Amino acid sequence: MNVRLYNAKILTMEKHRPIFEGEVWVKNEKIVYVADQKELEADWNPAGVPRINWDIQLDCEGNLLMPGFKNAHTHSAMTFLRSYADDLPLDQWLKEKIFPMEARLTPEDIYELTRLAVLEYLTSGITSIFDMYVNPGAVAEACMDTGMRCVLVPGLNDFVSSPEQVEEEYVRWNKCGPLISYQLGFHAEYTCSKELLCQVSGLAHRHRAPVYTHMAETAREVEECRARYGMTPAVFLDSLGMFEFGGGGFHCVHMTPEDMNVFRMRRLHVITNPASNLKLASGIAPIAEFEKRKIPVAIGTDGPASNNCLDMFREMFLVAGLSKVREQNAACVSAERVLRMATVHGAKAMRLGRSDTLTKGKYADMILIDLHQPNMQPLNNIVGNLVYSGSKSNVRMTMIQGKILYKDGSFWIGESPEHIYRRCNVILQRMLSE
Amino acid sequence: MNVRLYNAKILTMEKHRPIFEGEVWVKNEKIVYVADQKELEADWNPAGVPRINWDIQLDCEGNLLMPGFKNAHTHSAMTFLRSYADDLPLDQWLKEKIFPMEARLTPEDIYELTRLAVLEYLTSGITSIFDMYVNPGAVAEACMDTGMRCVLVPGLNDFVSSPEQVEEEYVRWNKCGPLISYQLGFHAEYTCSKELLCQVSGLAHRHRAPVYTHMAETAREVEECRARYGMTPAVFLDSLGMFEFGGGGFHCVHMTPEDMNVFRMRRLHVITNPASNLKLASGIAPIAEFEKRKIPVAIGTDGPASNNCLDMFREMFLVAGLSKVREQNAACVSAERVLRMATVHGAKAMRLGRSDTLTKGKYADMILIDLHQPNMQPLNNIVGNLVYSGSKSNVRMTMIQGKILYKDGSFWIGESPEHIYRRCNVILQRMLSE
Numbered sequence: 129m130n131v132r133l134y135n136a137k138i139l140t141m142e143k144h145r146p147i148f149e150g151e152v153w154v155k156n157e158k159i160v161y162v163a164d165q166k167e168l169e170a171d172w173n174p175a176g177v178p179r180i181n182w183d184i185q186l187d188c189e190g191n192l193l194m195p196g197f198k199n200a201h202t203h204s205a206m207t208f209l210r211s212y213a214d215d216l217p218l219d220q221w222l223k224e225k226i227f228p229m230e231a232r233l234t235p236e237d238i239y240e241l242t243r244l245a246v247l248e249y250l251t252s253g254i255t256s257i258f259d260m261y262v263n264p265g266a267v268a269e270a271c272m273d274t275g276m277r278c279v280l281v282p283g284l285n286d287f288v289s290s291p292e293q294v295e296e297e298y299v300r301w302n303k304c305g306p307l308i309s310y311q312l313g314f315h316a317e318y319t320c321s322k323e324l325l326c327q328v329s330g331l332a333h334r335h336r337a338p339v340y341t342h343m344a345e346t347a348r349e350v351e352e353c354r355a356r357y358g359m360t361p362a363v364f365l366d367s368l369g370m371f372e373f374g375g376g377g378f379h380c381v382h383m384t385p386e387d388m389n390v391f392r393m394r395r396l397h398v399i400t401n402p403a404s405n406l407k408l409a410s411g412i413a414p415i416a417e418f419e420k421r422k423i424p425v426a427i428g429t430d431g432p433a434s435n436n437c438l439d440m441f442r443e444m445f446l447v448a449g450l451s452k453v454r455e456q457n458a459a460c461v462s463a464e465r466v467l468r469m470a471t472v473h474g475a476k477a478m479r480l481g482r483s484d485t486l487t488k489g490k491y492a493d494m495i496l497i498d499l500h501q502p503n504m505q506p507l508n509n510i511v512g513n514l515v516y517s518g519s520k521s522n523v524r525m526t527m528i529q530g531k532i533l534y535k536d537g538s539f540w541i542g543e544s545p546e547h548i549y550r551r552c553n554v555i556l557q558r559m560l561s562e
Numbered sequence: 563m564n565v566r567l568y569n570a571k572i573l574t575m576e577k578h579r580p581i582f583e584g585e586v587w588v589k590n591e592k593i594v595y596v597a598d599q600k601e602l603e604a605d606w607n608p609a610g611v612p613r614i615n616w617d618i619q620l621d622c623e624g625n626l627l628m629p630g631f632k633n634a635h636t637h638s639a640m641t642f643l644r645s646y647a648d649d650l651p652l653d654q655w656l657k658e659k660i661f662p663m664e665a666r667l668t669p670e671d672i673y674e675l676t677r678l679a680v681l682e683y684l685t686s687g688i689t690s691i692f693d694m695y696v697n698p699g700a701v702a703e704a705c706m707d708t709g710m711r712c713v714l715v716p717g718l719n720d721f722v723s724s725p726e727q728v729e730e731e732y733v734r735w736n737k738c739g740p741l742i743s744y745q746l747g748f749h750a751e752y753t754c755s756k757e758l759l760c761q762v763s764g765l766a767h768r769h770r771a772p773v774y775t776h777m778a779e780t781a782r783e784v785e786e787c788r789a790r791y792g793m794t795p796a797v798f799l800d801s802l803g804m805f806e807f808g809g810g811g812f813h814c815v816h817m818t819p820e821d822m823n824v825f826r827m828r829r830l831h832v833i834t835n836p837a838s839n840l841k842l843a844s845g846i847a848p849i850a851e852f853e854k855r856k857i858p859v860a861i862g863t864d865g866p867a868s869n870n871c872l873d874m875f876r877e878m879f880l881v882a883g884l885s886k887v888r889e890q891n892a893a894c895v896s897a898e899r900v901l902r903m904a905t906v907h908g909a910k911a912m913r914l915g916r917s918d919t920l921t922k923g924k925y926a927d928m929i930l931i932d933l934h935q936p937n938m939q940p941l942n943n944i945v946g947n948l949v950y951s952g953s954k955s956n957v958r959m960t961m962i963q964g965k966i967l968y969k970d971g972s973f974w975i976g977e978s979p980e981h982i983y984r985r986c987n988v989i990l991q992r993m994l995s996e
Contacts, residue, residue: 133916136598143649149841167841173585207936207939207940208940209946210939210942210946210947210951211897211943211946211947211950211951212943212949213941214896214897214946214950215886215891215892215893215894215896215897216892216893217891218892221891243941244842244936244940245936247936248935248936248937251935251936251937270629279733281616286620354889355622360727367599371953403879403883404885405887406880406883406886406887407882407883407886407892407950408886408892409889409891409892410887410888412887432644432951435950435951437937437952437953438935438937438947439951439953442876442879445837445876448841449840449841450840452840452842452843453839453840453844453845453846455843455844457651457843457844458649458650458651458652458655458841458842458843459649459650459651462648463645463648463649474770485638485932500979500980500983501677501682501685501979502641502679502681502682502685502979502983503682503685503871503872503873503954505641505644505678505983505986505987506641506642506644506983506986506987506989506990507679507987508644508645508990509645509646509648511626511643511645512644512645513644513645513869513870516645516648516841516868516869516870516871516978517644517645517866517870517871517873518871519871519873519953519954519955520937520953520954520955521685521953521955528611545934545935545936546934546939549934549936549939549940552939552940553939553940553941555940556940556942
């Protein structure tokens with residue numbers, strides 16, 4: 129498919145490049161041309177006709193083309209637990225409500241529930257997800273079938289999966305095409321024995337690969353780790369050689385200066401999940417501190433059972449707003465910084481360097497933001513509007529790998545939304561009655 | 563206009579009435595019938611044909627009809643300052659950026675900028691606003707022309723308006739029809755002399771009327787009031803007899819137990835503005851404390867210069883989420899409580915008892931929430947979904963006073979959105995160049 133997107137405001141998210149008016153051309157899965165009006169006039173052939181046979185020519189009507197959001201931490205299949213166990217603290221929520229329900233999931237359930245999440249990602253302009261779940265294969269199938277770009281990370285713990293299975297998945301899912309990749313990881317320090325963690329560290333060394341895990345989400349987790357090992361999770365895991373080849377931590381709410389040193393030394397990524405941290409009363413992450421120490425921050429929605437929605441606009445506002453109130457400083461963590469976290473920093477954390485910006489040669493993962501809506505007016509400061517007043521309702525189009533998967537409220541993911549809703553409701557009813 | 567809304571899930575927000583399936587009938591500006599399927603079958607005439615000539619029969623397709631949201635604190639016309647002065651603390655933001663710009667506004671500007679805000683309210687299912695601004699007349703005109711229900715409250719302070727003007731407005735705007743009403747108020751303790759405050763208190767006594775004001779928004783405000791009068795704002799204002807007939811405080815972030823006693827004794831309403839309090843780094847209001855003391859809480863967006871969007875879904879999530887993290891208790895301030903704050907408690911704070919619930923005889927202020935979207939699925943817990951995962955994109959229709967003003971992305975407010983956008987951008991450009 130060759131797609132010409134014209135009459136657009138363009139925010140490439142390349143460093144120091146301001147918004148300009150122009151066109152983006154897509155050939156099959158890649159961006160082949162990004163140009164402002166002047167470049168266009170210089171580049172076009174004398175007749176002024178593009179040199180490509182277009183399948184689609186989309187008039188962007190002066191709206192904003194930008195890279196899609198990178199949701200750097202989620203558990204997509206947990207859609208079935210949305211609003212099922214609200215208003216509970218993390219520990220009780222996880223052990224009494226979530227784990228027992230998850231034990232009843234089949235791979236077919238996970239496939240279907242992930243497709244429901246993909247629908248929502250698309251409505252929020254999310255073009256890549258970093259997904260941790262118990263059956264990565266079912267998640268991968270759902271993403272390949274719908275067209276979502278997905279980085280898998282295993283939910284390995286003492287009860288689920290094994291280092292052998294993780295290694296097998298690592299090899300398999302890193303060679304099945306550009307939409308899917310796989311990073312090493314495990315659920316969390318508190319659900320894994322030291323022996324298991326050493327095995328994961330062994331995998332990291334064998335494959336010279338980064339490792340990702342839940343880290344310092346609650347104060348209790350940090351305390352318990354201290355009681356067990358005399359160290360915080362970051363320091364303890366690092367002492368096992370876990371982060372020799374990088375990686376990152378999901379949540380990172382309760383971090384000591386020593387933890388931050390580990391992150392800086394090992395070039396680890398913080399992946400913050402502010403809505404989930406509020407809803408489970410886990411705390412407010414020290415984003416301004418990370419920024420000060422040049423620790424890269426990406427943003428994730430976390431799973432829909434703890435958030436409960438999959439909306440990067442909500443997360444962006446929260447990253448900025450919560451930092452300001454935490455530091456008692458309205459000037460800290462600006463809109464510009466937050467937008468970078470939600471896009472290029474996310475791509476870096478997920479090792480998606482080929483779909484991070486709107487640049488010639490990159491995969492065409494982009495979204496069209498409707499500026500002709502009241503919450504985007506006046507057009508004084510578009511980046512400010514995106515972060516502070518943007519909403520799902522502004523997403524007019526979501527394109528992944530050159531394919532338009534969502535446009536003006538309709539989906540092209542190989543299945544009708546109603547069909548997916550029906551199946552997910554059937555799954556939920558079955559689980560509730562089991 | 564006679565409108566039949568059928569095939570709906572209905573949440574009337576009457577106490578203890580769960581969601582049911584049925585119909586709502588509207589005749590001119592009022593609800594004339596709310597019935598579940600059983601009542602319908604019993605009530606309908608033998609031929610099964612409704613006894614009203616319908617102008618519109620709307621198939622709600624199983625979606626949710628509920629009362630519109632009550633935005634209990636805003637400054638609508640500040641749309642022109644959206645993303646103009648982000649990332650600044652309240653004091654600097656107000657004195658260096660906002661006040662100088664506001665001084666340049668004409669009544670025509672305020673009219674146009676308020677219409678822009680109305681567009682956004684409608685997209686978020688907001689059917690009533692409690693609007694404080696320097697020229698209430700221009701706001702009222704904009705609301706009457708667009709069809710928005712508006713409770714005006716004056717921004718009276720040492721530099722703007724006067725007690726005489728407020729009294730004149732109070733009389734005028736309380737007799738101009740059901741869409742507009744007017745409550746006594748002033749900007750804040752810190753912008754009014756004691757003499758002026760005593761005059762406002764005098765007005766309250768003369769009209770036996772409640773009084774509303776910004777209160778305890780920042781720690782500094784409270785400190786400075788203490789330095790001036792040896793009392794917190796709530797205690798000081800109460801000592802002037804200000805709240806003899808009730809009223810309420812906007813923000814109420816930094817409240818002492820004594821302040822809360824004043825609120826309980828005087829039956830004052832707290833109107834919380836969580837997004838604004840984050841963005842200006844003002845703090846997190848003690849909502850769970852208010853709830854414990856049976857102080858009624860309503861929710862406002864605050865103005866678009868400090869939020870920056872006018873979205874009740876964002877505010878609802880924040881009221882719940884911030885309370886949980888503040889109290890370190892994920893169980894506090896449930897979705898059910900928050901939804902009541904955003905609807906019936908708002909109506910009570912604004913004295914809009916005739917448009918608070920979906921009940922026969924009440925004004926038809928209601929919204930249709932799209933449940934056929936991924937963020938509302940599965941349908942396990944609709945109230946949980948509304949508060950924790952709802953979004954502007956779920957608002958399919960907004961009706962005020964029996965009129966459909968917004969439906970499926972289109973507006974019926976007597977003017978095209980593009981026209982309003984253009985004018986507002988012209989106003990902004992003029993102000994920036996002055």
